[in-house]
Amino acid sequence: xxxxxxxxxxxxxxxxxxxxxxxxxxxxxxxxxxxxxxxxxxxxxxxxxxxxxxxxxxxxxxxxxxxxxxxxxxxxxxxxxxxxxxxxxxxxxxxxxxxxxxxxxxxxxxxxxxxxxxxxxxxxxxxxxxxxxxxxxxxxxxxxxxxxxxxxxxxxxxxxxxxxxxxxxxxxxxxxxxxxxxxxxxxxxxxxxxxxxxxxxxxxxxxxxxxxxxxxxxxxxxxxxxxxxx
Amino acid sequence: xxxxxxxxxxxxxxxxxxxxxxxxxxxxxxxxxxxxxxxxxxxxxxxxxxxxxxxxxxxxxxxxxxxxxxxxxxxxxxxxxx
Numbered sequence: 001x002x003x004x005x006x007x008x009x010x011x012x013x014x015x016x017x018x019x020x021x022x023x024x025x026x027x028x029x030x031x032x033x034x035x036x037x038x039x040x041x042x043x044x045x046x047x048x049x050x051x052x053x054x055x056x057x058x059x060x061x062x063x064x065x066x067x068x069x070x071x072x073x074x075x076x077x078x079x080x081x082x083x084x085x086x087x088x089x090x091x092x093x094x095x096x097x098x099x100x101x102x103x104x105x106x107x108x109x110x111x112x113x114x115x116x117x118x119x120x121x122x123x124x125x126x127x128x129x130x131x132x133x134x135x136x137x138x139x140x141x142x143x144x145x146x147x148x149x150x151x152x153x154x155x156x157x158x159x160x161x162x163x164x165x166x167x168x169x170x171x172x173x174x175x176x177x178x179x180x181x182x183x184x185x186x187x188x189x190x191x192x193x194x195x196x197x198x199x200x201x202x203x204x205x206x207x208x209x210x211x212x213x214x215x216x217x218x219x220x221x222x223x224x225x226x227x228x229x230x
Numbered sequence: 231x232x233x234x235x236x237x238x239x240x241x242x243x244x245x246x247x248x249x250x251x252x253x254x255x256x257x258x259x260x261x262x263x264x265x266x267x268x269x270x271x272x273x274x275x276x277x278x279x280x281x282x283x284x285x286x287x288x289x290x291x292x293x294x295x296x297x298x299x300x301x302x303x304x305x306x307x308x309x310x311x312x
Contacts, residue, residue: 057271057297058299062296065296101302104248106247150301
């Protein structure tokens with residue numbers, strides 16, 4: 001399995017993401033500049049956190065039109081695994097790969113703290129190593145993580161089991177239905193506000209994020225095996 | 231030459247915490263008559279054309295594609311001589 005960490009001007013969690021993949025999975029991982037136009041060499045595409053293009057206009061609005069995004073959309077439609085964390089989540093929303101939009105935190109505060117999450121769907125390619133309804137600890141760092149969508153979209157998200165993580169206990173940003181992370185209908189695109197790449201060793205305060213990366217590898221291995229035997 | 235004045239605002243159904251904070255500040259300054267504040271964006275776009283009809287069409291496209299996010303925002307614009 002080969003992983004790509006897409007780097008936009010203003011990404012700042014790209015190194016954390018790269019390091020997490022290397023440490024946890026020990027698979028080849030590369031930085032891919034936002035101007036690149038070929039992602040065919042990669043099996044999983046990771047959009048890191050940060051402030052792409054300074055978040056001018058709206059978070060992720062400008063990054064969505066980076067040349068590499070055409071390829072990310074193509075990869076997502078082809079069923080490859082795509083994960084966006086924090087600003088990466090915002091970019092996936094702006095690109096229309098996930099429904100909804102991001103508002104400023106209801107408190108207007110930038111929240112940088114450990115958050116408790118409930119794994120609402122442990123049957124996605126990103127969460128298969130977790131238990132059903134398991135509560136985990138993953139840090140957040142955002143000022144604009146207040147996920148919003150209209151009622152019809154929310155109903156659809158619930159019906160299709162697309163709500164992957166909810167905040168457990170305190171909701172740090174005021175997101176609708178306590179949503180912390182969602183996936184697309186097919187399940188191969190995940191967006192989440194908390195940073196699993198910053199929770200992969202006990203010395204970081206939590207190693208609960210490790211299993212997201214392990215789930216990705218498990219899923220890839222299963223698919224790969226299925227493809228090889230087919 | 232034409233210039234577009236574009237206003238992007240949060241949709242009425244969307245909570246505006248910034249607007250609420252400013253409303254609270256106005257109240258604490260004694261402006262009790264304030265019943266609501268909404269904060270939005272104001273953009274001036276120099277269009278480099280004198281054709282108002284064409285300018286209008288292009289600005290609508292810009293709004294739909296990039297300047298506003300229809301999930302949370304509304305937009306309106308004026309074309310002026312700039």
